[in-house]
Amino acid sequence: MTFQTAFVALEILYLVATLFYLLRVLTLKRVLAAVGLRITMVTAVLQAAVLMAHFITQPGQAFSSYLDYFQLTALALALVFVALCLLRDFHAAGPVFLPLIVAFNILSLTHDNPYSFITTRPGYGWLSYHLASIFLSLAAFSLGLVSAVTFLLLERQIKLKRIVGWTAKLPPLAVIDGIHYKSLYAGFIFFSLTIITGAGFAKATTGHYLSGDFKQVLSILIWVFFALLLNLRVSQGLQGHKGVLASLFGFAGMVLLFFVGLG
Amino acid sequence: MSKAMPKDAPSLQPRPEVPNSPNRERCYVMVGINHQTADVGLRERLALNTDKARALIAELQGGVVDEVVVLSTCNRVEVYAAVADPESSCAALLAALIRPLGQAGPGIQGRFYTLSDTAVVAHLFAVASGLDSMVTGENQITGQVKAAYELAQAAGATGFYLSKLFHRALAVAKRVRSETGIGRGTVSVGSAAVMLARKIFGTLAGRTVLLVGTGKIGKLCVRYLNGQEAGRVIIVNRTREKALVLEQEGLGIARPWEELAALMREADVLITSVEGGLSEISPARLAVVMQERAQAPLFIIDLGVPRNVAVEVGNLANVYLYNIDDLKSLIAQHRDARAGEITQAKNVIDEEVRLFYEGTLAMRAVPEIALLGQKFERLRKAELEKALSRLTRLSQAECQAIDQLTRALVGKILHDPILSLKGRDGLSEPRALEIFKKIFKLDDEG
Numbered sequence: 165m166t167f168q169t170a171f172v173a174l175e176i177l178y179l180v181a182t183l184f185y186l187l188r189v190l191t192l193k194r195v196l197a198a199v200g201l202r203i204t205m206v207t208a209v210l211q212a213a214v215l216m217a218h219f220i221t222q223p224g225q226a227f228s229s230y231l232d233y234f235q236l237t238a239l240a241l242a243l244v245f246v247a248l249c250l251l252r253d254f255h256a257a258g259p260v261f262l263p264l265i266v267a268f269n270i271l272s273l274t275h276d277n278p279y280s281f282i283t284t285r286p287g288y289g290w291l292s293y294h295l296a297s298i299f300l301s302l303a304a305f306s307l308g309l310v311s312a313v314t315f316l317l318l319e320r321q322i323k324l325k326r327i328v329g330w331t332a333k334l335p336p337l338a339v340i341d342g343i344h345y346k347s348l349y350a351g352f353i354f355f356s357l358t359i360i361t362g363a364g365f366a367k368a369t370t371g372h373y374l375s376g377d378f379k380q381v382l383s384i385l386i387w388v389f390f391a392l393l394l395n396l397r398v399s400q401g402l403q404g405h406k407g408v409l410a411s412l413f414g415f416a417g418m419v420l421l422f423f424v425g426l427g
Numbered sequence: 428m429s430k431a432m433p434k435d436a437p438s439l440q441p442r443p444e445v446p447n448s449p450n451r452e453r454c455y456v457m458v459g460i461n462h463q464t465a466d467v468g469l470r471e472r473l474a475l476n477t478d479k480a481r482a483l484i485a486e487l488q489g490g491v492v493d494e495v496v497v498l499s500t501c502n503r504v505e506v507y508a509a510v511a512d513p514e515s516s517c518a519a520l521l522a523a524l525i526r527p528l529g530q531a532g533p534g535i536q537g538r539f540y541t542l543s544d545t546a547v548v549a550h551l552f553a554v555a556s557g558l559d560s561m562v563t564g565e566n567q568i569t570g571q572v573k574a575a576y577e578l579a580q581a582a583g584a585t586g587f588y589l590s591k592l593f594h595r596a597l598a599v600a601k602r603v604r605s606e607t608g609i610g611r612g613t614v615s616v617g618s619a620a621v622m623l624a625r626k627i628f629g630t631l632a633g634r635t636v637l638l639v640g641t642g643k644i645g646k647l648c649v650r651y652l653n654g655q656e657a658g659r660v661i662i663v664n665r666t667r668e669k670a671l672v673l674e675q676e677g678l679g680i681a682r683p684w685e686e687l688a689a690l691m692r693e694a695d696v697l698i699t700s701v702e703g704g705l706s707e708i709s710p711a712r713l714a715v716v717m718q719e720r721a722q723a724p725l726f727i728i729d730l731g732v733p734r735n736v737a738v739e740v741g742n743l744a745n746v747y748l749y750n751i752d753d754l755k756s757l758i759a760q761h762r763d764a765r766a767g768e769i770t771q772a773k774n775v776i777d778e779e780v781r782l783f784y785e786g787t788l789a790m791r792a793v794p795e796i797a798l799l800g801q802k803f804e805r806l807r808k809a810e811l812e813k814a815l816s817r818l819t820r821l822s823q824a825e826c827q828a829i830d831q832l833t834r835a836l837v838g839k840i841l842h843d844p845i846l847s848l849k850g851r852d853g854l855s856e857p858r859a860l861e862i863f864k865k866i867f868k869l870d871d872e873g
Contacts, residue, residue, distance in 0.1 A: 318626075323741065325753045327626060328760045332611070336629035337724065401721040404745040 167221075168273070170214045171235070175269045177207040178242075182266055185258035189330060197255040201246065204262065208242040215239065233299045234272030238265045240303040252343070256334045260310045290365035297357040302422065304351035309415045311344040312408045319405060341403055345394075348411060352390045359383055379424050386417040453493065453588050455547040456513050458520040458539055459505030462561045465538045467501075472528060475499040477578065484584045487523055491516045494589040498554070498575040500568065502561050507551065509588035517541045548783055551592060552776045555600040557609060564609040564765050564772075569600045592783075599779045606775060608768040611761075616644055617651035619754045620728050624652065624696050627726050627747055633658040637694035638679065639687065641669040644730045644751070645700030649678055652696065661694070663687050665701070688712075692720045698728045699735040710739040717743055728754070792848035795860060798869045799844065803837045 184200030187193075215235055245261040248254040314334065321331040334340070362383070363373040374380055393410055396402040460473065475483060480497040487495045487508070494509040506524060510516035521539055528535065542550055553559045555572045576593040579585045585593070604610045621631075628634055636657045638649050641664050649660055660679025663686070664670040670681035682690060687707050691697065699705055706712075708727070717725065722745050729736040729750040741748035749757075811833050815826060848863060864870055 322623070322626060322747055325749065325757060326760070327623065327757060328764050332626075336625060337627050338629040401723065404722055404724055406722060406744055 167214065167218050171231075171269070171273055174207055174211050174214065175266065175273065177203060177210070178238075178262060178266050178269060181207065182259075182262035185255075185262055188255070189259050194255075194333075197249075197258060200258060200262070201249050201255070204242055205246050208239060208246060211235070211239050211242065230275035231272045233295050234268050234275060236296075237299040237303050238268035238272065240300065241265045241268065241306060244303065244307055248343070252335055252339060254335050254340075254343070256314060256330065257310050260313065261306075264306050264310070290361050290368055294358060294361035294365050297354045297361055298425070301351050301354035301358055302418070304347050304354055305415060305418050308344055308347035308351055308411060311340050311347060312411050312415070315340045315344060315408045316405075337404070341408070344408060344411065345397055345403075348390065348394060348397075352387075352394060355383075355387060355390065359387055379421065382417065382421050382424065386414060386421060389414050389417065453509045453511060454513055454544050455507070455588065455592065456510055456517050456520070457505055457507045457542045457547045457550060458517055458524060459498075459503060460538050460540070461503035461505070461559065464540060465535075469535060469538065470501065470504065473499075473504045473524065474501070475504060480575070480578060481582055483523060484579055484582045487520065488582070488584050491519045494579075494586045495584045496575055496579040496589055496593065498572060500571045502568075503554070503559075505554075507547065507589060507592070509586070513543050517543075545780060545784060548592065549776065549780045551596045552599045552779055553773075555596040556603040556772060556776065557600070558603075558769065558772055558776070562615075563762075563769060564611075566604065566610050569597065569604075572600070573597055595779070595783055599776065602779070603772045603775050607771045609765060609772045611765070611768075615651075615758065616730075616751070616754050617647045619757050620648045620696075620698075620749075621651045621654075623728075623747070623749060623757075624726055627724055628695060631657045631696075634695040635693050636660045636679070636696045636698065637690050638662045638673075639697065639699045639705065639735075640664055640701035640731070641673055642700030642730060645698050646673065646678065648698050648728060648730070653678070657696070661690055663690065688716070691716050691725075694725065695723070696726045696728070698730065700730040701735055702731070705731075705735045708736045708740065710737055710743065713740050713746065714743055717745065792860065795864060795869055796845055796848055799841060799848075799867060802867065802869070803841060807833050807837050 181200045181203040184196045184203065188196035188200065215232075218232075241261060242265050245257060245265070248257055248261075315337060318331060318334050318337060318340065321327060322337070362380075366375060366380075367373050393402070393407065393414065397407060460470065462470070465473075475497060476499075480499055483497050483506070484495055487506070491512065492508040492510050496507045498505045498507065504524065506520050508516060508520060521536065521541070524539070525536065550559070551572075555569055557564045557566060557568050560568050572593070576585065576589075576597075579589070624631055624634070631652060634657055636649060636652050636659070638645055638660060641662070649662075653660060662670040662673050662679045662681045663684055664681075665684050667681065667683060673679065674681040691707070691713075697708075699708065713725075724745045724747065727736055727740065727746065727748045729748065732751060734750050736748060736750075738748070740746055811830060814829070815821070821829075844863070844867075848860065
């Protein structure tokens with residue numbers, strides 16, 4: 165069995181888990197979420213094993229293609245999701261998290277372009293750190309996005325006085341808010357590393373830290389935005405609706421940046 | 428009122444002569460009233476506190492019943508017993524229960540229901556699981572059933588039959604709660620307030636509750652929140668003396684009305700229960716307060732009729748406003764949601780009653796199984812001795828092999844009859860046991 169086949173099999177397993185979570189939303193049966201979580205856990209373990217084997221069989225080539233990074237992002241998301249379910253009983257994140265994991269897996273299968281042509285160039289070291297931090301920040305911000313959307317949905321239901329069915333099973337607003345800001349802190353740290361390593365890579369390849377292209381300007385704008393938001397959280401105790409709503413603008417910027425970078 | 432046992436319900440009548448059991452046949456009976464058959468006034472007159480329940484147990488134990496448990500809560504008074512003669516025992520139990528009513532007793536006999544055998548098992552399982560409660564699914568009853576059993580146990584009034592029944596009932600209650608959503612949701616204004624506060628803040632530890640006014644429902648809500656270990660409770664009232672009374676009751680700390688605006692900056696949960704509107708909690712003023720408290724979430728429970736807080740306050744960010752009608756509507760939503768779980772819970776109970784019945788069938792056949800084993804072992808030994816006395820040239824090993832062979836043969840022959848005795852092949856009629864005893868002449872063995 166080739167690695168490509170193994171990754172496709174993993175993707176199918178994640179799809180099955182997604183199906184269980186979507187069915188859980190429709191039927192409100194807890195057992196479906198429990199089955200979906202178990203499938204996710206098993207798949208994450210298998211994915212870690214397959215990735216390890218993939219790296220071992222390609223000495224010196226690990227983290228040299230988008231496949232590696234997308235797979236790692238999907239795995240990181242799966243692990244965070246499992247932790248959220250086990251520690252916070254946050255099963256409601258499933259219908260959002262699992263499609264994200266599936267999406268990253270699909271991207272990994274469609275972007276299996278080796279970067280070996282870069283390995284001979286001077287900035288390769290910077291590039292590998294740059295790519296790793298990009299995908300880690302993406303994983304953290306994805307969690308932030310999921311928790312932000314969940315927060316807004318739950319808050320709306322509370323305001324509308326409808327706390328039954330799926331709403332009753334969600335974690336409290338304060339817990340979701342906490343997860344949201346923790347993921348923003350983590351995402352911000354990785355995003356800062358992304359900018360630093362990106363600048364290092366630019367210096368090594370072009371001789372300049374900044375070239376003023378759209379991607380760099382957008383990155384810095386997003387960084388400043390999150391820096392201000394988190395500063396408000398630390399200094400003013402920002403919490404709840406407004407902070408969550410504001411973070412959505414940052415996430416939108418991240419999505420735009422991701423596709424600009426991918427291009 | 429008397430509930431008749433279903434015609435097709437099998438008779439339990441667990442048979443004795445098993446370890447830790449008495450030596451006579453017993454069956455389960457139950458006599459009682461509950462919230463469906465008697466109003467609160469009658470239930471109050473019949474209610475038994477611990478001392479009275481203990482006295483009733485002592486009185487009944489010396490009479491017609493061998494084992495007895497008295498369950499007395501605000502919604503029911505029931506006596507469960509294991510007896511030899513169901514008819515006379517039920518009459519005695521009923522007489523003992525209505526005795527406190529004196530002359531009025533006989534007139535209300537029709538309010539009592541009497542159950543026997545499987546119907547008792549099904550009823551107790553439903554009671555312990557909260558299915559027979561006034562608020563379906565409430566979990567207090569499980570603890571009350573356990574306490575009733577422990578009281579009887581301490582009085583030496585429980586034995587093999589009731590111990591088995593009550594242990595199983597408590598296990599069934601646990602299963603029903605874990606496998607169905609019967610216990611989920613909120614059923615009172617107080618618990619609705621707690622549920623909402625938990626939905627917003629997660630834990631109430633360290634949170635500040637501000638009670639404005641001293642209305643009855645407001646106090647009830649605060650008691651519920653205190654039960655959830657709310658950090659501190661502050662009571663403010665226009666007439667400070669009333670707030671001080673609540674402080675003396677240990678409900679919270681009384682503060683002057685003039686401090687209300689300042690206290691609103693500290694509160695996480697604000698409960699209002701005053702007559703007329705509260706100008707201090709207008710949308711404009713609260714918007715300023717929210718800025719001053721850095722948009723920290725504020726949960727407002729408006730229990731006033733007419734409402735104390737303007738509806739527009741609920742539109743402010745991080746402010747969650749619920750009035751008394753909202754809470755009642757929430758309770759109704761949860762009741763509807765629970766209704767779907769009731770069928771599932773009933774299915775669990777039906778299955779457990781069947782399992783309990785099958786277990787009892789197996790249990791009642793134990794003496795016959797023992798007698799059958801003894802008879803066949805005696806026959807085997809006698810025939811083996813005869814055969815070995817003729818086969819004098821056999822070695823020790825060969826003798827042992829023949830011994831093993833006969834043992835194995837007896838085991839194989841008895842396997843199916845024993846399964847039949849345990850009722851696993853549908854041979855569950857009590858008459859089958861009698862036929863079985865006649866076929867194998869087990870009475871002669873006994």
